[in-house]
Amino acid sequence: xxKLSGISIRLAGITVLRRVTSESRAGQxxxxxxxxxxxxxxLLRTIMGLIALDEGRIELNGQDLSEVxxxxxxxxxxxxxxxxxxxxxxxxxxxxxxxxxxxLGVKRAEVDRSxxxxxxVVPQLKDLLPRSGSALSGGQGKMAALGRALMVGxxxxxLDEPFQGLAPVLAHQxxxxxxxxxxxxxxxxxxxxxxxxxxxxxxxxxxxxLERGECRVATAAECAPTH
Ligand SMILES: Nc1ncnc2c1ncn2[C@@H]1O[C@H](COP(=O)(O)OP(=O)(O)OP(=O)(O)O)[C@@H](O)[C@H]1O
Ligand SMILES: [Mg+2]
Numbered sequence: 001x002x003k004l005s006g007i008s009i010r011l012a013g014i015t016v017l018r019r020v021t022s023e024s025r026a027g028q029x030x031x032x033x034x035x036x037x038x039x040x041x042x043l044l045r046t047i048m049g050l051i052a053l054d055e056g057r058i059e060l061n062g063q064d065l066s067e068v069x070x071x072x073x074x075x076x077x078x079x080x081x082x083x084x085x086x087x088x089x090x091x092x093x094x095x096x097x098x099x100x101x102x103x104l105g106v107k108r109a110e111v112d113r114s115x116x117x118x119x120x121v122v123p124q125l126k127d128l129l130p131r132s133g134s135a136l137s138g139g140q141g142k143m144a145a146l147g148r149a150l151m152v153g154x155x156x157x158x159l160d161e162p163f164q165g166l167a168p169v170l171a172h173q174x175x176x177x178x179x180x181x182x183x184x185x186x187x188x189x190x191x192x193x194x195x196x197x198x199x200x201x202x203x204x205x206x207x208x209x210l211e212r213g214e215c216r217v218a219t220a221a222e223c224a225p226t227h
Contacts, residue, residue, distance in 0.1 A: 001025050002047070002156055002189050007056030009046050016042045018213040019056065024206065026061075026155075027186035029178060033197035033218075034210030040193035041083060043210065044158045047191075048080050049073050060156055060189075075104055079153025083160045085145035089134030093125070093144050096133050100152050111151075118147040121184060122177045139170040146177060157181075159192045163199040175203050 006019040016039045024030040034040050045051045047058060049070030058065040060076065068076055087096045097118060101111040119125045125147045128140055136144060142162055149157050163171050181188060194200055197207060207218035 001059075001061060002030075002191070003057075003059040004047075005057045005059070007046065007058060008054040009042060009051050010054050011042065011051070015054075016213055017046065017210075020210075020213075020215045021056075022208050022215060022217065024189050024191060026189045027182055028205040029182065029190040029192060029203055031197060031200050031204035031207040032191060032193045032210055032215075033200075033207055034193075034195065036195055038195075038210040039213050040195070040210060041160055044080065044082075044160050044191070044193065047073075047156075047158060048078065074100060074152045077153060077155035078158065079149035079151065079156070080158045081142075081145040081149040081160060081162065083164075085141050087133030087136065087141060087144060087148075089132065091133050092129065093131050093133055093136070093147075094129040096144065097125075097129070097148050097151050100148065104152070114151045117184065118150045121150055121181050122147050124173060139166050142166060142174065143170070143177075146174065150181070153188060154185075155188060157188055157190045159190070161193050161195065163192075163194060164196075171199065175201070178203060 002024040004020055004022050006021050007017060008015060008019055009017045020043065032040055032043060042051060046053065097115060098111055101114060122143055124143045128144055146159065146162065149159065162174060166174060178190065181190065192200065208215050209218055
């Protein structure tokens, strides 16, 4: 479980998140919905340890993350697909996916298993693996970035606005992958941000709205699918 308890952050002296509190359970997908500038990316970067907490506490499966430096958060099983989803252009997609695990010193057999699982969850990866990291369309890049986040995200997967700009067919495939992940890896907690919550349709188990840096859990009526 990911537990945020009253977390606040400041950037350039301005409070960007104010006492954000929420709980996301394993096997569940939590949507974080907020307008441009609401603080969605900052929230994910804070969970990754890239922005320091001003106050509050973040716990993952009971572990206080203040004890884990930013570079150690991948090691405890947090996978992150940022908005800009950068792939190393001189590496193949497969190399891009293996790299974070290799940097952590994970054994080859275990990396192979993680890759198999990523392909099971995101079948479109199969065709993309031999391709160069520089030869992907925007949508393909998002699929590859999801695969890379899954490679290390054994406990928590953070996805920043993955549905923005995805054509309907790819958005459908992406949502299918997230549903499959819930079944195949019920120990993983997933956080997905979106500025347009309706793009997520009925995917979230829980929706949290970020408004002017504060959060509130959506009511059942607000979560009703709009399609
Ligand atoms: N490095 C920074 N220094 C100062 N202010 C920042 C920095 N990064 C973000 N901000 C500010 O923090 C606020 C939240 O930004 P953030 O990028 O988290 O929003 P967002 O919800 O992800 O927006 P978007 O939907 O446009 O991606 C904004 O007001 C932004 O201007
Ligand atoms: Mg953002």
